[in-house]
Amino acid sequence: MPPRVDNVKCDGCRNEREALCEVICPGNLMALDTETNKGYCRSLRDCWDCMSCTKICPKGAIETRIPYQLGYYPAKLVPFTGTGKMTWTAVDINGKVERFTFRTRNK
Amino acid sequence: MSEKRLLKPEAVQEVHLETDILIIGAGNAGCFAAIEAKRLNPNLKVTLLEKAHIDRSGCLAAGMDALNTYIKKGKTREDLVRWSRDQVGGGPLREDLTLSMAEYLNRCIEEWEEWGLPIKKDENGEYLARGKWDIAIHGESMKVILAEKVREYNCEVINKVAATSYLVDEGRVVGVTGLGVKDGKFYVVRAGATIVATGGAAGLYKPYTNDGNDCHHQIWYSPFNVGTGYAMGIRIGAEMTTFEMRWCAVRTKDFNGPIDTISVGYNAAMINGRGEKILQTHYSHLGGEAAPRFIRANAPMDEWLTGRGPTYVDTTGMTPEQVKDLKEDYLNERPTFVQFLAARGQDITKEPIEVYGSDPYIVGGHTASGYWINNDRSTTVPGLFACGDVAGGVPNKFVGGCAAEGVLSAIGAVQYVAGLTDRGHTDPEAVKSEKERVYAPMARMAEAGDGVTPGEMEERLQRLMDEYAGGVHQFYRTDHHRLEYALKHIKILQEQVRYLIAEDVFNLLAAHEVIDRLTVAEVLVHHLLYRAETRWPGWQTRADFPEKDEKLNCFVNSRFNPETGAIEMLTRPYEKVVD
Numbered sequence: 151m152p153p154r155v156d157n158v159k160c161d162g163c164r165n166e167r168e169a170l171c172e173v174i175c176p177g178n179l180m181a182l183d184t185e186t187n188k189g190y191c192r193s194l195r196d197c198w199d200c201m202s203c204t205k206i207c208p209k210g211a212i213e214t215r216i217p218y219q220l221g222y223y224p225a226k227l228v229p230f231t232g233t234g235k236m237t238w239t240a241v242d243i244n245g246k247v248e249r250f251t252f253r254t255r256n257k
Numbered sequence: 258m259s260e261k262r263l264l265k266p267e268a269v270q271e272v273h274l275e276t277d278i279l280i281i282g283a284g285n286a287g288c289f290a291a292i293e294a295k296r297l298n299p300n301l302k303v304t305l306l307e308k309a310h311i312d313r314s315g316c317l318a319a320g321m322d323a324l325n326t327y328i329k330k331g332k333t334r335e336d337l338v339r340w341s342r343d344q345v346g347g348g349p350l351r352e353d354l355t356l357s358m359a360e361y362l363n364r365c366i367e368e369w370e371e372w373g374l375p376i377k378k379d380e381n382g383e384y385l386a387r388g389k390w391d392i393a394i395h396g397e398s399m400k401v402i403l404a405e406k407v408r409e410y411n412c413e414v415i416n417k418v419a420a421t422s423y424l425v426d427e428g429r430v431v432g433v434t435g436l437g438v439k440d441g442k443f444y445v446v447r448a449g450a451t452i453v454a455t456g457g458a459a460g461l462y463k464p465y466t467n468d469g470n471d472c473h474h475q476i477w478y479s480p481f482n483v484g485t486g487y488a489m490g491i492r493i494g495a496e497m498t499t500f501e502m503r504w505c506a507v508r509t510k511d512f513n514g515p516i517d518t519i520s521v522g523y524n525a526a527m528i529n530g531r532g533e534k535i536l537q538t539h540y541s542h543l544g545g546e547a548a549p550r551f552i553r554a555n556a557p558m559d560e561w562l563t564g565r566g567p568t569y570v571d572t573t574g575m576t577p578e579q580v581k582d583l584k585e586d587y588l589n590e591r592p593t594f595v596q597f598l599a600a601r602g603q604d605i606t607k608e609p610i611e612v613y614g615s616d617p618y619i620v621g622g623h624t625a626s627g628y629w630i631n632n633d634r635s636t637t638v639p640g641l642f643a644c645g646d647v648a649g650g651v652p653n654k655f656v657g658g659c660a661a662e663g664v665l666s667a668i669g670a671v672q673y674v675a676g677l678t679d680r681g682h683t684d685p686e687a688v689k690s691e692k693e694r695v696y697a698p699m700a701r702m703a704e705a706g707d708g709v710t711p712g713e714m715e716e717r718l719q720r721l722m723d724e725y726a727g728g729v730h731q732f733y734r735t736d737h738h739r740l741e742y743a744l745k746h747i748k749i750l751q752e753q754v755r756y757l758i759a760e761d762v763f764n765l766l767a768a769h770e771v772i773d774r775l776t777v778a779e780v781l782v783h784h785l786l787y788r789a790e791t792r793w794p795g796w797q798t799r800a801d802f803p804e805k806d807e808k809l810n811c812f813v814n815s816r817f818n819p820e821t822g823a824i825e826m827l828t829r830p831y832e833k834v835v836d
């Protein structure tokens with residue numbers, strides 16, 4: 151059940167030419183709801199949880215979930231993309247927090 | 258929610274394009290092919306046709322943590338051939354193709370680094386080894402970096418168009434047709450030379466990780482590579498090789514993520530429920546910890562079967578620094594595995610990582626399945642070249658080898674275009690009938706309003722393959738009668754394709770994905786039937802022929818006969834060129 155869009159945070163990529171999650175998804179799964187103008191995943195079961203949508207969303211509105219059948223509630227993994235590096239924050243079901251920062255590009 | 262669009266074929270807009278070199282699939286191999294073609298001749302128009310978006314498409318969508326093949330100091334191309342041969346239990350493999358691939362392997366990797374890919378270094382400033390041939394990287398953005406280069410070289414990129422069939426003129430490929438996955442338009446792209454780089458095939462088999470609702474695609478290989486490149490070639494009679502060498506691997510249990518190279522890299526052995534080191538204790542006669550990949554894939558499954566499960570990669574001896582490195586590896590490749598561990602509340606220094614076999618895939622970058630090709634990466638159909646996971650004969654290519662094959666296919670294609678005296682002809686009738694074929698599931702929805710959904714047919718196929726053609730639930734085992742049963746039902750499914758319905762373009766693409774998978778599955782079953790032996794237990798286990806037959810150390814190839822509709826099987830000799 152990977153991507154969950156927070157409808158309060160999502161602004162439909164108002165300042166972009168196209169909705170970025172829709173552009174980037176390698177499975178063509180994300181789309182803009184024609185009525186609400188919010189991003190949504192057309193077929194949750196078909197998501198590969200690659201997190202491309204989560205990483206690119208300018209509003210940080212997308213959360214990736216592990217399907218409950220496989221892993222318990224409420225673990226989180228939040229990516230933050232900086233220039234040439236990334237920071238990830240993982241929170242496990244017991245509230246334990248881990249942080250990782252590493253290079254993603256040479257200078 | 259979504260705009261539902263029912264397009265009648267006659268109402269569908271057509272887009273006609275012309276190019277010199279057409280590359281289908283802007284993945285790892287396709288991008289390297291495009292750049293190389295432009296370098297060889299900047300005056301050529303080079304077009305990439307991509308089903309998704311070049312920045313994050315294919316296997317590299319989330320990134321990579323290692324490059325599994327790089328020729329390190331002191332090693333030679335011949336060493337690579339010998340190692341690769343051992344990995345496939347002595348053959349067959351195309352040693353000629355492996356050697357030519359190895360020529361460009363390091364160049365591609367070193368250039369990627371120059372373009373921005375961070376490669377880890379050891380204390381001597383050499384690439385950090387993570388096993389004999391692997392090097393460790395921070396590859397989260399490697400696809401984005403590659404896409405930037407493609408644009409810099411002025412290659413044309415057409416995103417969001419999925420190729421459906423080749424355009425053929427008197428036996429030669431002169432381009433491709435495609436479905437606009439967002440705009441619903443029908444694309445007709447004519448080309449001097451065509452390079453297919455669509456990756457391998459996932460979703461032929463039912464994975465054990467899926468449940469009714471939410472985790473259909475909890476699989477290792479990119480679920481969006483569905484084998485269309487193979488299917489398009491099969492339909493026009495291109496020769497295919499070694500489909501029976503399926504890629505099944507040890508994966509993290511319930512998540513289906515990579516683990517094997519990581520376990521080797523961190524010296525974390527596989528153990529069973531009793532705490533025994535599986536490979537040392539039970540498989541020392543097959544190489545122990547150094548056993549080839551198919552043995553490593555089959556071993557945990559055998560432990561489960563023999564009553565020694567579950568199976569783990571023993572991470573309990575790892576230091577906190579190593580655990581941090583390991584998690585960073587995952588964040589660079591399959592990030593949600595870190596979330597999965599968090600969702601299990603698991604500390605891997607206390608509890609080892611559980612492992613199990615994956616569902617089987619057809620992936621020419623790992624095993625040797627795919628188009629039968631020549632050294633210039635031309636296929637058996639003139640005008641058509643193949644590289645990467647879609648091309649056959651060369652196991653253990655991985656990222657670097659697929660890139661190198663991209664380069665080789667570009668060299669071949671540029672030469673071919675230079676020698677062309679005419680660009681061929683496109684038959685309007687053939688284009689029209691392909692258009693009808695592509696939009697048929699929408700036409701049926703508009704007219705009949707009832708039929709079979711792509712999801713239903715996909716699941717039927719996956720269940721069938723899993724149980725009868727050696728899926729993970731059957732511990733990869735199959736036999737003659739089960740394979741015949743599978744074929745019978747694949748035939749029924751192919752008949753049922755006319756009942757497929759699609760209410761919008763999204764479902765129309767899904768319909769074609771299942772149609773293409775059916776084509777690949779049928780050929781695969783023929784290959785499994787032909788190889789009446791067990792050459793690579795796990796990858797290919799014939800329960801009715803449990804032994805290896807040295808007479809079959811040859812290539813098993815197939816060709817669909819478009820006239821009769823039959824799949825014709827043939828063998829080709831395995832030629833050893835390295836001693």
Ligand SMILES: Cc1cc2nc3c(=O)[nH]c(=O)nc-3n(C[C@H](O)[C@H](O)[C@H](O)COP(=O)(O)OP(=O)(O)OC[C@H]3O[C@@H](n4cnc5c(N)ncnc54)[C@H](O)[C@@H]3O)c2cc1C
Nearest residue numbers: 282284285286308314315316325420456622645646655656
């Ligand atoms: C999870 C995972 C981990 C891996 N780990 C490693 C590793 O650590 N080290 C290593 O060396 N190798 C690794 N590999 C293998 C390696 O990534 C692949 O072998 C290699 O990237 C394949 O390159 P490719 O260009 O053939 O396929 P891809 O890069 O997948 O490209 C195929 C492209 O074709 C497009 N496409 C598909 N169908 C169509 C169509 N009908 N029309 C248009 N476009 C289409 C796809 O969208 C995609 O962009 C891993 C693979 C996976 C999946």
Ligand code: SF4
Nearest residue numbers: 175197198200201203
């Ligand atoms: S996680 Fe990846 S596959 Fe899933 S919706 Fe987002 S971009 Fe698409």
Ligand code: SF4
Nearest residue numbers: 160162163171189207
């Ligand atoms: S990328 Fe984020 S803000 Fe933009 S449409 Fe998608 S969810 Fe909304």
